[in-house]
Amino acid sequence: MSKITSDTPLSQALSQIAGRIDADFDLLLPIPDDARAPLYHAMRHAAIGGGKRLRPLLLTQIAAIYNADPDMALRAATAVEAIHVYSLIHDDLPCMDDDDVRRGKPTVHLQFDEAIAVLAGDALHALAFEMLSDKNIFPDPFVRGDLISALAIASGPMGMAGGQMMDLEAEKNNFDLPTITKLQQLKTGALIGVSVEMGAILGHVPLENRTSLNAYARDIGLAFQIADDILDVEGDEALAGKALQKDAKAGKETFVSLMGLARAKAQAEMLSNQAIGHLAGHGKEADLLRDIARYIVERNH
Amino acid sequence: MSKITSDTPLSQALSQIAGRIDADFDLLLPIPDDARAPLYHAMRHAAIGGGKRLRPLLLTQIAAIYNADPDMALRAATAVEAIHVYSLIHDDLPCMDDDDVRRGKPTVHLQFDEAIAVLAGDALHALAFEMLSDKNIFPDPFVRGDLISALAIASGPMGMAGGQMMDLEAEKNNFDLPTITKLQQLKTGALIGVSVEMGAILGHVPLENRTSLNAYARDIGLAFQIADDILDVEGDEALAGKALQKDAKAGKETFVSLMGLARAKAQAEMLSNQAIGHLAGHGKEADLLRDIARYIVERNH
Numbered sequence: 001m002s003k004i005t006s007d008t009p010l011s012q013a014l015s016q017i018a019g020r021i022d023a024d025f026d027l028l029l030p031i032p033d034d035a036r037a038p039l040y041h042a043m044r045h046a047a048i049g050g051g052k053r054l055r056p057l058l059l060t061q062i063a064a065i066y067n068a069d070p071d072m073a074l075r076a077a078t079a080v081e082a083i084h085v086y087s088l089i090h091d092d093l094p095c096m097d098d099d100d101v102r103r104g105k106p107t108v109h110l111q112f113d114e115a116i117a118v119l120a121g122d123a124l125h126a127l128a129f130e131m132l133s134d135k136n137i138f139p140d141p142f143v144r145g146d147l148i149s150a151l152a153i154a155s156g157p158m159g160m161a162g163g164q165m166m167d168l169e170a171e172k173n174n175f176d177l178p179t180i181t182k183l184q185q186l187k188t189g190a191l192i193g194v195s196v197e198m199g200a201i202l203g204h205v206p207l208e209n210r211t212s213l214n215a216y217a218r219d220i221g222l223a224f225q226i227a228d229d230i231l232d233v234e235g236d237e238a239l240a241g242k243a244l245q246k247d248a249k250a251g252k253e254t255f256v257s258l259m260g261l262a263r264a265k266a267q268a269e270m271l272s273n274q275a276i277g278h279l280a281g282h283g284k285e286a287d288l289l290r291d292i293a294r295y296i297v298e299r300n301h
Numbered sequence: 302m303s304k305i306t307s308d309t310p311l312s313q314a315l316s317q318i319a320g321r322i323d324a325d326f327d328l329l330l331p332i333p334d335d336a337r338a339p340l341y342h343a344m345r346h347a348a349i350g351g352g353k354r355l356r357p358l359l360l361t362q363i364a365a366i367y368n369a370d371p372d373m374a375l376r377a378a379t380a381v382e383a384i385h386v387y388s389l390i391h392d393d394l395p396c397m398d399d400d401d402v403r404r405g406k407p408t409v410h411l412q413f414d415e416a417i418a419v420l421a422g423d424a425l426h427a428l429a430f431e432m433l434s435d436k437n438i439f440p441d442p443f444v445r446g447d448l449i450s451a452l453a454i455a456s457g458p459m460g461m462a463g464g465q466m467m468d469l470e471a472e473k474n475n476f477d478l479p480t481i482t483k484l485q486q487l488k489t490g491a492l493i494g495v496s497v498e499m500g501a502i503l504g505h506v507p508l509e510n511r512t513s514l515n516a517y518a519r520d521i522g523l524a525f526q527i528a529d530d531i532l533d534v535e536g537d538e539a540l541a542g543k544a545l546q547k548d549a550k551a552g553k554e555t556f557v558s559l560m561g562l563a564r565a566k567a568q569a570e571m572l573s574n575q576a577i578g579h580l581a582g583h584g585k586e587a588d589l590l591r592d593i594a595r596y597i598v599e600r601n602h
Contacts, residue, residue, distance in 0.1 A: 032463075034483070035474065039458060039466035090423060095415035114396035115469050118419065119462055122391060122426065126457030129430050133450030141442035148449050149434030156427030157340060161420055162333075165340035168416050173336065182335070 004060070006284055010291040017060060017077070018053045024078040028127065042112045042120035043127075047085045050103030050241065052299075054224075054292070055080050055195040061288050062196055062213065066203020075137045076147055076198050079128040083155045084191055086124035089117050091164065097246065104241035125155075146201045154194035163187025170252045177258050181222070184255075188228075189221035212278045216289065219275035224296045226268040229254040231301065233261065239301035268297040305361070307585055311592040318361060318378070319354045325379040329428065343413045343421035344428075348386045351404030351542065353600075355525075355593070356381045356496040362589050363497050363514065367504020376438045377448055377499050380429040384456045385492060387425035390418050392465065398547065405542035426456075447502045455495035464488025471553045478559050482523070485556075489529075490522035513579045517590065520576035525597045527569040530555040532602065534562065540602035569598040 004013045025047045031040045056077035063073035092099040092107040093114065099107050109117035129148060131137075138144040153159055163186030166175075170183065196217035200210050229247070233256050237244050247254045256264045275293040279286045305314045326348045332341045357378035364374035393400040393408040394415065400408050410418035430449060432438075439445040454460055464487030467476075471484065497518035501511050530548070534557050538545050548555045557565045576594040580587045 029458075035467040035470040035476075035480070036458065036463045038470065039463065043458070087423075090419050093416075093419060095419060115394075116466070118391050118394060118396060119466055119469070122388075122422075123458040123462040123466075125423065125426055126453055126460075126462060129449060130453035130457050133446055133453055135446070135450075141446045144446045145434055145436070145442045145449075148430060148446075149436075152427055152431035152434055156431050157330075157337065157344070157424040159427075161424040161427060162337045162340065165417070165420055165424075166336040168420070169336040169339065175336075179336070 004057075004064070004288075006061075006065075006287040008288065010288060010295055013061075013288055014053060014057060017057045018051070020074055021053050021056050021078055021081055022048045024074060025082075028078070028131065038112060038116055039119055039123060042108050042116045043124055045105070045111055046089050046102075046108050046120060047082065047124065050105060051081070051085075053081065054296075055084055055191060058192065058217075058289075058292065059195040059199045061292075062199025063202045065282070065285050065289075066200070066205055068199070068202035068204075072138060072143075072202055073199065075131055075134070076202060077195070079131040079147075079151065080191065080195050080198065082124045082128040082131070083151065083160070086121040086128070087155075087160055087164070087191075089121040089124070093117060096168075099243055099246075101242050128155075143201060147198055150194050150197050150201065154190040154197075159186055159190035159194075163190065167252075171250050175253050177255075180253055180255065180258060184222065184225040185218075188225045189218065192221040192224060193217040212281060216275045216278040216293070219271045219278065220293050220296050223268045223271035223275065223293070226255045226264050226271070227297045227299065229256045230261065230264055230268065231299075232256070235301065241301070272297045305358075305365070305589075307362075307366075307588040309589065311589060311596055314362075314589055315354060315358060318358045319352070321375055322354050322357050322379055322382055323349050325375060326383075329379070329432065339413060339417055340420055340424060343409050343417045344425055346406070346412055347390050347403075347409050347421060348383065348425065351406060352382070352386075354382065355597075356385055356492060359493065359518075359590075359593065360496040360500045362593075363500025364503045366583070366586050366590075367501070367506055369500070369503035369505075373439060373444075374500065374503055376432055376435070377503060378496075380432040380448075380452065381492065381496050381499065383425045383429040383432070384452065384461070387422040387429070388456075388461060388465070388492075390422040390425070394418060397469075400544055400547075402543050429456075444502060448499055451495050451498050451502065455491040455498075460487055460491035460495075464491065468553075472551050476554050478556075481554055481556065481559060485523065485526040486519070489526045490519065493522040493525060494518040513582060517576045517579040517594070520572045520579065521594050521597055524569045524572035524576065524594070527556045527565050527572070528598045528600065530557045531562065531565055531569065532600075533557070536602065542602070573598045 004016050029040055029044050031037050059077040060073045089108045091097050092102055093109055100110055108120055132148045163183055166183040167187055196213055200213055232244050232247055235244050272293045276290050279289055305317050330341055330345050332338050360378040361374045390409045392398050393403055394410055409421055433449045464484055467484040468488055497514050501514055533545050533548055536545050573594045577591050580590055
């Protein structure tokens with residue numbers, strides 16, 4: 001397998017990391033020869049094949065810049081993706097967003113059933129923490145503890161789960177821009193932020209030197225969500241691999257509904273440039289991170 | 302607050318640990334002043350007030366026998382209970398067991414709604430790992446890592462989540478006694494087992510000295526589930542605080558359907574005595590553990 005370096009074109013880097021994450025899930029989820037088999041089939045359906053794998057690329061790139069062990073970085077990236085996939089499975093449930101298509105495939109509750117979808121999400125959630133507590137992969141107990149702590153906080157009620165709760169309330173309330181910003185910083189931003197943080201933990205970057213990395217993560221996280229809101233209005237469902245224009249139908253405020261399309265685009269562009277600015281202290285080793293910041297606002301899905 | 306010792310009568314020990322777990326959840330779940338408030342209300346509804354708190358008592362008693370720090374033991378016990386509560390919330394969902402009453406209160410999806418129930422379960426799941434990665438409570442990184450690893454494995458696809466998947470399949474298949482035993486060892490046994498294991502981790506009991514503790518946990522875990530199956534047939538719904546006779550209605554095989562009531566009772570009794578036998582190397586400091594083994598098969602709810 002060729003190495004992803006800062007010279008690798010982004011499209012190639014994304015496809016390479018996708019292959020590695022798929023292979024890692026394949027290794028981690030062998031189908032057992034008993035009645036748990038449907039659970040594993042459902043977990044594999046959701047976790048393998050598809051998705052931009054943006055969070056794993058972020059984590060492994062930050063780790064690579066600081067010369068962290070690539071096997072540790074890959075496994076940590078798979079753990080973050082397991083949390084992301086579990087949240088998508090639960091988000092798509094009929095009682096939540098009630099989606100039929102995800103990553104171009106039927107959602108888990110349609111392909112299997114709702115009960116299996118709830119359990120497959122729960123099992124991937126537990127699997128993420130199981131992966132990070134593997135002493136063979138992460139022998140340093142401080143690193144192990146820091147990774148788990150960061151991921152637990154980012155995915156819990158003070159992070160992603162809290163953001164999803166605010167999102168549910170968004171249908172009933174007309175949230176203003178500061179509230180939508182906070183909602184998205186929790187719902188999407190927390191997991192993007194922790195991808196960067198876990199890369200920094202693996203690279204043994206001291207806390208006091210993480211300011212610009214954290215600022216980069218915050219800016220691309222917000223830019224990512226504004227771009228998502230723009231794509232929800234202007235995007236192509238076939239490319240997105242999921243239903244679009246759902247927020248407007250649900251009566252939810254978004255960055256686009258609150259700022260208008262032109263200002264939302266300008267804001268996303270500004271955040272992308274600002275994110276790149278936070279990498280000024282880095283040389284060409286951070287070129288892929290710069291490409292990611294551009295890609296996030298230029299992507300068509 | 303008086304100390305729970307091996308002399309404390311079991312009923313008093315259970316009520317004391319229940320109070321402590323309630324207080325710990327109250328401390329951990331302050332209601333935020335934003336749109337996440339309903340999520341926290343739902344988490345508190347499920348986590349505070351009610352439940353036997355058997356897993357926390359087991360964990361804290363094992364920890365006490367080996368002179369572990371009581372604050373660490375309490376927090377670890379709250380983490381196990383958070384996993385137990387999250388599994389009950391998801392188990393009660395309409396797509397799963399579709400239950401209306403739990404611990405004598407309306408289930409979360411009835412009191413709030415289904416979406417909040419899914420999220421409240423997810424948030425308690427993440428919270429458990431967040432609690433265990435708190436360096437202020439668990440300063441030793443090896444202890445922290447071992448606790449998290451043990452809980453992640455016990456609650457994941459190789460433990461509780463796997464058992465729940467087998468349980469879903471139980472409606473469609475006529476499982477035999479070995480399969481039902483394996484199902485229950487995963488679904489209920491794994492979390493009871495990890496309560497004992499986490500107590501042993503906190504007590505720094507070497508792996509090679511945990512054989513009899515593990516055997517005790519395995520026996521009471523199985524006795525607990527056989528007793529549950531007996532109560533499902535013979536119990537009182539008001540005392541149980543949940544619907545009964547559900548397995549028969551769902552056409553699921555149970556220990557009672559496979560062994561008959563008399564043999565199931567004899568088997569539970571045998572396992573309880575066998576569990577007490579595994580404590581032969583301990584003196585009166587293990588009296589509460591002996592009481593728990595008796596209580597598990599004698600309880601009326």
